[in-house]
Amino acid sequence: MVEVVILGTGNVAFHIFQTFSEAKNIRVIQVYNHKKVSLKSFSKLIDTTTNIHNLKPADFYLLALKDDVISEIAQQLNNHKGIILHTSGAIGLNALQSATNFGVFYPLQSFSKNNTVDFTEIPICIEANSTENLEKIKSLALEISTDVREIDSEQRKALHVAAVFVNNFSNHLYSIGAEICDDHGIDFSILKPLITETALKIKNLKPREAQTGPALRNDQKTIETHLALLPNKHKHIYNLITQSIQDLHGKKL
Amino acid sequence: MVEVVILGTGNVAFHIFQTFSEAKNIRVIQVYNHKKVSLKSFSKLIDTTTNIHNLKPADFYLLALKDDVISEIAQQLNNHKGIILHTSGAIGLNALQSATNFGVFYPLQSFSKNNTVDFTEIPICIEANSTENLEKIKSLALEISTDVREIDSEQRKALHVAAVFVNNFSNHLYSIGAEICDDHGIDFSILKPLITETALKIKNLKPREAQTGPALRNDQKTIETHLALLPNKHKHIYNLITQSIQDLHGKKL
16 A cells, blocks of 8 residues: 655646545545645545645655646655655656655646546556656556556657647637637537547547548638638638648648 | 439448448439449449439439539439439538439538448538428438438538538647657557547537646746747647637737
């Protein structure tokens, strides 16, 4: 049984708290946040503290915090022997170098408060300051996920950018789709099966092979009809992605 | 039992042929293409013809053809009493007005040759030149799908643009994600659970509410780190979608 203190109360902290609490060999023993109000939903379930000097001895201190405070908080945990972990895609391992034992525990998923998350298939990207710590972090990660991968800081940064494209940016394209539907009195739900199919298709096909549409076909007539129908604010995105598709697939505009 | 002649042998024709063949009350009686070689995979299963003047009498003539030949082919079907249908998102109902009975049968989905498709939940957008024909088309559509919606030509055009955003453009963002992974020695499969979750999340949340990421948080430091890591060709897309997210959510760059 390993004992974990979680620092932070945001979406990542919340979901990791939940999955750790259900794991057989993990015991969350404390949750920290500097604001008492943020601890409200945890305080009925677990010991909480707003005082960083009152953290309990533990095997792991999981910093599920905003990127810009990770290094600073880590420095205040100098005296702890447990492994200090952060959960950020964008922050290097060396942000924790003031500690003795440290590593990264980055679950590659987008967390929202109101969504239940099954961690079993979520890739956990791990990194550590020593082989011994890496093994310990791996064991921790395998308690909740079947997909644990060693990813170094440079790769993790690249992965974080890639995640922005496939997650944040795709979701924004869904928002634009919803806006176009609203503007024309169409129920957005009509697009949901297409959105699902688009995502599921790349389970078996490379995205490049799955590409379809007027940009790929270089169907200028349809492209012009689409541009005529779009408000200016969306024309630029339409043009730029159309051109990017044609560049990737070697078509001429 | 209604009888259908399918004109065209592309992905849409192929998948509609398959689902119609399995439907209880539909009988596909003939497939037409002007090229004999294109009919090869159909000719063992069904009567085929390359001669448009040899089409059999049928209740429906389904034109699953390239947009730019729909009107021309429809004109050659003047003497048929069956309902002439096209399957295009981009073409208006009036492209078929040379016929007596006509309408639109637009399945809102992206079809690839090597993907099996379950039509049950695919929205079928229908339109017709008369209430009577609309009812007949509706009955046909309900044979294969539970989601049949009356959508007029203007709405269908808007829907087609929205579909380009959520399907073609999202898929291209997956391609960019895959490219970034390749460039950094990361197996693209690591992004697949995130892609699936991103698509599934909007079943319960509006895309606008599901938005997360550095653009939404106006996290300049992360945005700059991402831009520094990206090749020039992807910087423009990153910047433009970041700005579009901030415009939609009322953040300032």
